[in-house]
Amino acid sequence: MKKRLLILPLLVITVLLAGCIGDGTKNMEQQTELKGVLKLDGSTTVYPIAKTAAEEFMKLHPAVTIDVQQSSTGEGLVKFLAGETDISDATRAPKDNEYAEAQRKGMKLHMTVISNDAVGIIVHTSNPVSDLTTAQLKAIYFDGTITDWSQLTNGTKKGKINIYNTDPKISGTAELFNTKIAGSADKPYVAGTTIIHPTPKMIPTIKDDPDGLAYTPVNWINNEVKMVKVNGVAPTQKTILDTSYLLSRKMYMITDGAPKGLNREFISYILSGDGQSIVQKEGFIPVT
Structure with missing residues (x-):
């Protein structure tokens, strides 16, 4: 009888200890589970990556809420510097x-590619043009010395070039174009250009304008329009x-x-294999 009495308490203690260890592990998992809210805004080009990645990340971490909005690079930075994102x-x-x-606000801007x-x-x-040089684009957009398609096609296509652009004060796409083509982000366009924002709207605009010329992120471009080379090089x-x-x-x-x-x-998730797969599916080129 004594042996049975001695063994029983030992078994009870062992079970209780195991129960405590199990509960402790569960509590630790709960404590390390990600939770919180993130707010993102900015570039319409980055938006599809951020949006899709956020949706997948929230599936992995149900206690996390990620609000992804889009405006432009410049407008997004205004909100970020104001502490809104x-x-x-x-x-x-x-x-x-x-x-x-x-x-001035005690912030240190850090960029992650x-x-x-x-x-x-x-x-x-329908446009026969298949290649434009830096000089030709500059002459069209900034100098005003090329204004008709006949100047680029030896007369096979005629008509005033309808120029479409976005605002370099807020658009990273416009700033890149201006800097690379004109040498300055602040270089003014010729008179008579049409501002289109956001840049994805360039596609339906050019689709419906046989005399139109525009720039837009490559990932938006489809077979409804024709993409031309720049200096003989395709993207x-x-x-x-x-x-x-x-x-x-x-x-x-x-x-x-x-x-x-x-x-x-x-951000680590976006840079992971799964995240970079999203980058590729959205039409961009991964960094890894």
Whole structure:
């Protein structure tokens, strides 16, 4: 009887200890489970990556809420510097005045590259033009010395060139185009251009305008329009990565200092294999 009495308490203690260890492990898992809210805004080009990645990330971490909005790189940075967002999506580096504003507010702007991208030049599908040089684009958009398609086609196509652009004050796409073609982001366009925003709207605009010319991120371009080469080079994965295509660029997520906490976890997910698969599915070139 004594042996049975001695063994029983030992068994009870062992079971209780096992129960405590099990509960402790469960509590630790609960404590390490990600939770919180992230707010993102900025580039319309980065938006599809951020939106899809957020949806997948929230499936993995149900206690996390990620609100992804889109405006433009410039407008997104205004909101970020005002403390309205946690991450600013961008297709360009911050400007000097944006860095200065961040410094005044005690912020340190940190850029993380999340993908590679490029800006394409598009015309109507019926347009015979298949290649434009930097000099020709500058003459059309900034100098006003080329105004008719006949000047580019030896007369096989005639008609005034209808020029479409976005605002370089807020658009990273426009800033890249202006800088690469005219040598300055602030170079004014010729009179009579039409501002289209956001840039995805360039596609239906050019589709319906046989005399139109525009620029837009490559990932938006489809068979409804015709993309032309620039200086004889088409935007391909190779030419974008080695930057032999003139209008190549990178895409960023901007944070206050190096990403930490939930910012770090989300950006790390985008840079992971699964995240870079999303980048590729959305029509961009992965960084890894």
